[in-house]
Amino acid sequence: MAPESANQKPRTRRRQSGKRKPPATASLSPDAKLLVSRKMAAEMLTISIRKVDYMIADGRLLTRKIDNRVLIR
DSSP states (O other): OOOGGGGSOOOOOOOOTTOOOOOOOOOOOGGGOSSEEHHHHHHHHTSOHHHHHHHHHHTSSOEEEETTEEEEO
16 A cells, blocks of 8 residues: 555646746935936936937937846946
């Protein structure tokens, strides 16, 4: 006779769909950051995100691409 534990499936963690841990954020002011997102740059310059995109395309804003994110210097 086989032991009862042999009939049980091993437990695995299931990933909860749609429930991710939010990314950690630093408590620095936007002025102290070296790189900012397009949205943050738009807020700092009081312009639209689309205008920030135009300024990046014209070369008026310097950028760094890290993974899929475009960050502005």
